[in-house]
Amino acid sequence: MKNTRNKVHSVLQILVVFFGAIVFAISSQVFAQDAAALRIKQLEEHLQSMQTGMQAMQSELEKLKSQSTQVTQKIERIEHKESSVETNQEGSKRNMVFFRGGFAHSSQHRNGLVFQSDVVPAGVQDQPDKNAWYFGAGFDWNLTRNAWGLAPKTSVLAELMIEYKEFSSHVKGNALANMPTQLVGGAQNPHSVTVSQLSIYAAPKIKFMEGSRLRPWIIPAGFGMHIISPPGESASFFIPGVVFGGGLEYRVWKDFYAGIDARYHITGGKKDGIDVDGVTAGGYLGIGF
Structure with missing residues (x-):
């Protein structure tokens, strides 16, 4: 009877260890998946931030290009006016x-x-x-x-x-x-x-x-x-x-x-x-x- 009890106890210990291993494995996998998901989310957020920054830079470049065009046009108008003034100026x-x-x-x-x-x-x-x-x-x-x-x-x-x-x-x-x-x-x-x-x-x-x-x-x-x-x-x-x-x-x-x-x-x-x-x-x- 005693032997039977010991065997049952041993089997229970084995089952506990087995189920513990299974739970640990499942927990590790779930944790790994959560970490991967978190990393992916962080990467997505980083990419989103980079995309937003690039869009902002593109917008600034468009503004600079527009301003440069306006400055060039102003310079051309000024040069044209100066040329007209020089042409019409007395003694020119x-x-x-x-x-x-x-x-x-x-x-x-x-x-x-x-x-x-x-x-x-x-x-x-x-x-x-x-x-x-x-x-x-x-x-x-x-x-x-x-x-x-x-x-x-x-x-x-x-x-x-x-x-x-x-x-x-x-x-x-x-x-x-x-x-x-x-x-x-x-x-x-x-x-x-x-x-x-x-x-x-x-x-x-x-x-x-x-x-x-x-x-x-x-x-x-x-x-x-x-x-x-x-x-x-x-x-x-x-x-x-x-x-x-x-x-x-x-x-x-x-x-x-x-x-x-x-x-x-x-x-x-x-x-x-x-x-x-x-x-x-x-x-x-x-x-x-």
Whole structure:
């Protein structure tokens, strides 16, 4: 009887252990499932939070993009307004047409075919005065407003100009300007000869103080071609040379200017006995365009 009781007790212990193991296994599995579910839930919440953050970032990026577009449009409008203001602003025109006039002086007396002739030294042999009056016109074409980035507020322009000088219109000529010519025994009856000179210039012009009403300028060196009348004794009409100059210009009203200038013309000596070196000094009126 005792043995039977012990066996029953042993069987009960085994069953208790077995059922305990089963309960522990089930509990562990349930706990594991709960932990996994909690982890999954946390991951879902984290992903949801990331998605919300990305949506917020995308919204901010859209706002920034919109703001950037608005800023760009504002800048373009401002630049357009500035361009319109600069276009309409008084004195904003870059180019100019001008008209000059004044006094000219030659370094030597003129010598030519019909007066003061070395080939035909007969007749009155008169000479014109060294002084003359001149008038001319030209235009400045603006190349840059800051000397290609080398000097701020310094404009470089290309000047093209034509100029007429008249030394005298009553110079008495020699035998070749006599009617009839004294070479065939005619009486002394000399014609009056007009002594004049036409000059064409092409030169760089540098203007300082861009934006100011008063602007000084210089011509460091330019090319000049002088056409003389009467011609030289060997029928020479054209004399090339170099011109240097400087002046001061003032914007009077809108795009209308007034200025003074002085220029020195040099040709490197006489050509067929004629020397046209000299200076001019006077004023000019300009219109911007």
